[in-house]
Structure formats: structure tokens, C-alpha cells
Amino acid sequence: MSERIREGLYHALLWLVSLVFFAPVFWIVLSSFKTGPQILAVPPVLFFRPTFDNYTKLFADPAFEHHFFNSIALSVLAVLIAVAVSFLAAFAFSRFRPAATNFLMFLLLSIRMLPGSAAILPVYLMYVAFGWKDSFVAMTLFYAMFSIPFSVWILKGFIDGVSPRFDETGIVNGASWFGIIARLTLPQVYPGVVAALIFNFIFVWNEFLFNYIIGGINTSNIPVLLATNLSQGGGIDWTFLSSLTTIYILPPILVVYLFQRYLLVGMTFGTVRGEV
Amino acid sequence: MTGSVEATAATPSRRRRADFFAFLGRREVLPSVLIAPVLIFFIIWNTIPTLWLLGLSFYRFSLTSGRAPIYSGFYNYVNIINDASTWFDLSRTFIFVILAVGIETTAGFFLGLLFWGSDRLPGRRVALTLLFAPMVVTPVAAGTFWRLIYDPTFGILDWFIGLLGFPAIRFLSDASAAFWAVLAVDIWMWTPFMVLMAMAALGSVPRAELEAAEIDRLTLFQRFRLVILYHGKFILMLGILLRTIDAFKTMDLIFDMTYGGPGTATELVAMTLFRSAFESFNMGSSSALAVILLLISIAFTATFLYVLYIRERRTAEA
């Protein structure tokens, strides 16, 4: 009996933790159904008649669709390119261990170390010099570059966990290296691949600074739209902020929900039974 | 028969292609081929800007001055190091990073353990998704809304505190509270990330070993050190490393909530850099500051990785 109660309390605690972390997000979502004065009201308005005006206004704005499409396209393409390229490199680092492995891995990590505000001007000048300003392709590649460090590191970690026996089996059976990579290793590390895809997707999804400065009408994503229209007539447009934020977190939340399994699986996927 | 004859009678271009791929597949060449795309990305998008930055740090150059850059050696670096406020900002940032990453990792790991053992939690998937929601919110939105939540007049937190009978806390407008208020938001936002990392680390532990450890009656701490940490070290370490590097660059939240104020209460080093690089357009000195920050990050990462793998190196050598 006490075991059941203990488990019940345990579960309640876990749900409490989840709800506490979710509470501010919940507040934003709730606010998206309120009017401006209701959002600012104190005591806080918890029971009210919800309005969908904020959303109708949002969807009626052609800029919303355009920016949302850009967001999706940029994020998806960039992480796909990044993970593909990173996978190849991670495989090489893991299996062949070229002499410069540690150095290169470290170098890749250093990409993340540079604060955005320092890198923005040189990147901007470079982009303008190459004529890449407001180029969709160039923006995608930039985001891909930024997704590479995390992807390489996590994929290498996963590939390290795949026994080389598989490769040996593949070679013995006459597969080319590309065959091994694609058909033997990849299926065993797809949790890592999914993790890399999801984390980088979230990062690119929410990126503002580079998109604002280097981008233009062809590449503007939602964070730029959010920042631009946040202020109306000097005051903050709370209804716009809450409704756009709510819509904008839906895709990543959905992704996290659907692919959760892969995010939580560890790196023992690739061990051959009997090996530790 | 005819088919194989046709197949073997490959056209010159097809043969060349096959030879090419065979060449690429050779053991000496293949690693370079696989790494090449990443390197190309790295060189174009990272090396060029970094070199530009490094070079410019030795010049005095302000974009809005209309004057050409003036070579000045280490002038910028000396200025920054001699400026007392740099050290205040750095120490404030260090404290922020240590506290943020420390609390996020500890809480993350603890929560990760709790959730990891909760296979039978009803609605587990939903609960975890809700838990991960803070990571996903756009920083501008999170910062602006937290500013509202923290506001004594309009915010829900102070209303709640008032209900409990305490006087309103001026979270963002009081110099002593602002730092902790911003820290709290960072912890709120990134603990879920560490939970994720912890759960992935735990997932790397073979069930067999955990059970063996239980059978052998190892203490919790021993179990943690010998089994969990051994297998999950890589992912945990990656998480801590990434989080530290990112925490050092914290700027978005501050920009929306307090802008570095009141006074210098929330002036973290990335905020100073932003101001210098992107508002004053002091390219020379901001580049120098960026280089200094980069060196600090590199030093930290190198030390971290070294210490982490020192035992492995020792056992390998032994």
C-alpha cells in the first residue's frame, strides 16, 4: 500500500516539476487568448472568455506566412545539411582517427565560443563582399556552419559507441566505405542523428541577430518579425507577442514530443551483444 | 552472358568514375574526403571572420569615425586589461556562469535521475515535453514576458508574493535583486537541457551493469561514479561544456530584461561586447575584447577536456 502511495507521490512530484517549468510558457499561451488590458491585469486574469482575435489578426498578416515559411525552410535545410556533413566528418574522426582529430574537434568547438556580436560585422562585410546579403542559400549555409560543432561532437560520440566489428563485417562482405557509412553505421546511431537535428533545429529556429543583419526580405524569419512588430506606437504589443510566440513554439514542441524517444536513448545502441 | 559482357565493357567515363570512387574509398584518401566539407564550412564561415577580428584587434578603428584604421599594436588589449570595469564584468560573468551551469547541471542531473526511473509515469511523454518547453521559446519573447512577470505592478510573481503577505520584491529594478532574477531565468531556460543530457547519459548505461551494481550492493555514490559516470561521461561532459560556453555568451536575456542595469548589476561581458561592437562600432577594441573572451573560452575548454580525459590517458599509458 505504501509502495503505491510512494509511487503516487513520486509521480505527482515529477508532474509538479514539469508544470513549474512549463508555467511561464503556459502564461504566454494563455495570454494569447486575452485582450491587451487583460494580459496586464493584476490580479491576474485566470478565468475569462478567450478571444481568437489575436490569431485572426496574426494570420491575416501576409508577412506572417512569409516569415514562417522562411523559418521552417531555413531551419530544416540548414540542419539537414549540417548533420549530413557532420556525420561524414564524425565517422572519419571516429574510425580513422587522423592525427589532427583532437585539434580539429577542438577547433570546431571554438566556432561556438565567439559571441555573436563580435562575429557579426566581419561576417556581414564578408557576405556583402560576396554578394550574399539576403541570399537564402548563403543564410542556410551560415546556419549549417553554426550547427556543425554540436553535430560533429555528438555524432562522433555515438559512432564511437558502434563496434568496429560491424565495419569489418561490411568490408568482408564487399561493401564500399560509403555503403558502410550509410547502411551499417547510420541506422545504429540515428538517436544521435535525431538529437543533433533537433537541438540545432531549435537553435536556428530562434536565431535573431544574424538573420536581422545579414538577411533581408528573402530570409527574414519569425524572430525578426517578432522583434520588429513587438513595439507599436511606443508600447509593447502584448497580444501580438503572445500569439506569435505561441504559434512559433508549436513546431519545436511537436518535434520534441514526437522524437522524444531518440533524444533519450543513450549511446549503447551500437554495441554488439556480449561486448560491454 | 551478354549482360555481363556489356557490364564489363564499361564506357571510359563510367570507368573513370568508378576509378575515382575507388580512389576516394582508399584508406588514405577517404578521411580527408569525409572531413573536407566540414573544413570548407569552417574555413569560409569561421576562419575568415576570426582572422579579420584578430587582425582588427591590433588597430584603433571606429566604424563611425570616418578615419582609416590606425595600427596600434596592443593598445586595445592594454586598455581593456587596465580598465577596472572589465574585471568587474568578467568576475560577474564568471560568477554567473559558475552558478548557472552548476545549478543547471545539479538540478538537471537530479531531475534526470527522477525522470529516468519513471517509466510508469502516466503521460510521461507529455510531462517531459512540457519540461522541455523553456528551451524552445524564442529568447526575445521569453525575456520580454519575464520582464512582465517580474514587474511589481503587472507581474504575477509579485502579486502572488503579495498574497502571501510579503512586500513586493523589485526583481529587475533593484540592483541587488536583478542579477539573481536574470540568473533564475537562465536556470529556468536551460535546466531542461541538462535534464535531457542527463537522461541521455543515463541511457548510455547498460542495464546489465546497473543491475550488477545493485547486486554487488555498491553505494549510490559508487554506483554513480563507477557505472553511470563511466558510461555517461561523454554526453554529460558535452552538455556541461556546451552550456558553459553558451552561458559565457549570455546576452539575449539581459538585453530584453535589464539592458545591463540597474547600474552594472547585470552587466555581463557579452553585453559589454555587444555595446562596444554593435552600438559604438568600436571595432578595434571590441575585437580585442572578443579575442580575450575567445581565449578564456578556449582555456576553459582545453582544461576541462584535459582534466576529463586525464584518467583515460593514465589508464591508457599504464
Add this chain to the structure above:
Amino acid sequence: MSKEMDAPAGADTATTERKQKRIGRRQLIRASAALGAAAALPRYAYSQSEKASPLAGKSIHMQILGIAGWLPSKLGVDMSPEFAKYAKSKYGYDVSFSFADAPFGALFQKAATSLATRSQEYNIIISDSQWLGALATPHWIVQLNDIIAKNPELNIEWWSPSIRSSYQVFPDGSSKLWGFPQVGDIIGIFVRKDILEGPGEAAAFKAKYGRDLPTTWEDFDKMDFDQWVDLIAFFNRPEKGYHGFCAQYSREYDAASCPTMSFMRSLGGDVWDPKTGQVQGIFDTPSNAHAMELYKSWLKYQPPGATNYFIAEVIDAFTQGKVFAAWQWVATGKTMIPPNLEGKVLVVPPPAFKKPDGTLYRNYIIGGQPWVINAFNDPEHMQIAVDFMKWWYLPETQREYLTRGGMPCDKATCSRPDFDGIYPWNRTYKYMLLRSSDFWHDPKYSEMLSDQQQAFTGYYTGQIKDPLHALQWVACQQQKILYDEGTAAKAPTAACSGITL
């Protein structure tokens, strides 16, 4: 060999003859060209006001970079179809405008990065008055003196001399002009008339302070700082859900600086000497320290959290009825007075300060934005930009701008008898334009402002106890910045080394 030597000689004679003929022809061509140019020149100079513009028949697109979500900023583009009609009929070209909007906090960044690459992406840029130096010094924007000389219609008579010095002049005190005022803005106090005129208030006030409760604009005009304190103390009723006042104190941009500098100037002090670039000795005076103390003393009657308030928070506090009165830029008037507060708000001048001789004095910081012309515009876009400006400042255009919610600065429009009635803040706007001035336009404004903001917000939140010390620190920093730049003649004094906030 000799043959070849001879041949050129022979050919030379022939070519020389031909050359001479050509030269003669060339001279003739040159002469006629000169004649034609001479004939054409006066026509070109007048072509601005005649149908024959060099751009006739062309179709050009112009882009204006402005502030997102700020109505007056967008009005230029909103009203551009009328300019297109005007241009078509008057000059014969087609023009279309588009508005590139940027969040105000990142507008300068967008403009500066674009201009740094010599791009003509933004043909006209709406800039804050502080940025004039930063945009003019690297020659990113056009100096307008010649253009104004050639186009006398652009030599507009402004409502106040401070329009020119605030929105056009850089360096401060010189005669170089770089921008035109796009929207003027000043500080006004928005007062809840309905609370003011509540039953029994006048009597209670009279009983408490022995003075009449101010009810009209004129009453408020005569109020000095101490009387204002009495008023907001009287209406400071947290138990009823509203405080007496709210203003701007936050670290962002110039939130704390503008009110503080307004007080400093109104008390007779100043922030620097534009001619010598001297800050020390002018900024760090006991009078300025006293101004800081006065502004801090107002916090007693403001909602908790007021030290983090900037424009948006003041709007929220006032529109949600959390305060009786609010200090605010009047260009946000439409947002400050939403439909539910219409008719209930009085917009009055901010407090005056008593001079030693007893007269009232106000010298507040001016707001608003000028717009500037991109120096990298090709001749066509440059011409259209000039034409646009000329059209913009026609009285008819400014009138339309005013009725649509803009804040004009020209004397013609502001002097109109119906001006005050169009919006509740217009009277205060005209009044305060004559009593407001700007602070530095220096290219280093951003660093100077940042140090200042740090000190002010530190003092207002109690981190720094001594306002004079704070001012001395700021003066040291600013003196150093200006001296390194070459604007200031004197270096920071020896007392500056090692000074910390």
C-alpha cells in the same frame, strides 16, 4: 627599315593634317558643347521647379528605413502615393516608395552596417538626433547646406530655433546641416483629468496646501517642481490602486538620461561645452548633482519597479490606470490615450524650475527623429530624395501629415489656429518645442551615453550614494572619450586615474 621609318613620316603628315582637322572639329564640338551647356545650365538649375526634370520618363524605386511600429515614421511612405502623383505631374517621373522597418533598438545597427558597405539600399534613413554625428563623420549621409542653397524651398522656417540645432546641425554649434526633422517630440506630462476633477479633490487640496488645485493648462504651466511634488504626493494613492506618477529611469538607451539632463539644464546647468568638447567642470557640478537628487526624490510617489521603466512601461502603467500622471514623449500620445481614456487626459508642460530671480525656467531635452539622405545614392535617387523633401515640407503636405498623426516642426503648420485642437498634446508640443534642446550629436554618443546611463541608474537604485561622485566619474569617462577622439581640447584631469563608480 628606312622605308618603315619613312612611311610613318609620310603618314604622319597625312595624319597630322587629319588631326588638325579633327582638332579643329574637336574645338568646334567643345565650343558648341560649352555653349549648349551654358544654355542648358540655367535651365537645369531651374528644372527643379519646371516640368523638364532630367529624370522625366523614368521609373524609380525608393526605400526609406524607419522605426517599426511608430506611426509618424511610416507616414512618409504612407503618404508617398501623393508624392508620386505630384512628381509625375510636376517632374514627369514615376516613383514608388517602400518602407523598411527596423525595431528602434536595432535601427542604428541596420543603418550603420548597410552604410558601411556604401550601399544605397536605404535611400532615406530616419535616424535619432543623437546619431547625426555618427552618420555624418564617416560621410555616410549627405551634407545638406549646398542642397538647401540650391533649393530655397528647403530653407524652411521652423517653429523653434532648437529644431535646427537638434535635428539638423552637426557638429553642435556649427552651421553644417545634415538632416531634416521627420517627427518632432518633446516631454509632456499626461494627467488624468478625471481623477483631478474628482468630487472633493479641489477642496481637500486647498485645505492641505493652501493653494488652488491646478485644473487648466495655464495652471499647470505656472507650476514649479515643488508644487508638482505636492500634487503627485496628494494623488499618490496605492491603497486605491494608483500611484502619483511614473517616469523613465531604466538603463536602456537614454531612459534615465533624458529626464536627468532636463532637470540639469532647467536648473541652469549643462552637460558639456560643444565648442571645446569640455565635460569636466561643466557636467560634474553641485547643481547637476542636485538635479539628480530631485529626480530621485520623485520615486517615492511612483509604482514599485519604476526604476526599470522606459517608454513602454510608462504607457502600460498609465493606460492601465496605475498612475495619476506620467512623464512621456508626446509622440506616443495616441498610444498613451486609448479609447477608454479619451477625454479624460490633460497633457501639460513638465515642471518649471524657479530661477534665483523668481522666474520660471524650463529647458528640457528634445526628442524626435530627423531623416537623412544616404550619401551613396546615385544621382537619380538623390534627385528624388531632394524632390521628396521639398514636397514633404510644403504646408499642404505637413497639414496632411499632422492630421494623420504626425508631429510637424515648421512654423507655417504649427502656427495654424486649429493646431492645438487636433490632438490633446499639440499645445504642449508647440510650447515645449520652444523650451527644449538636444544633447551631444558626437559620433561617440553611444559610449558617452552608456557610461552616463550606468551612473544614473546606479544612483537611482541606490547602488551609488553620492550623486556628485557619480557625475565626476561620468565626466572623467566622457572627457577621456572625447579627448581620445580629438573633440575635446583638454585631457581628463589627474583625479580621474583610478576613479571608480
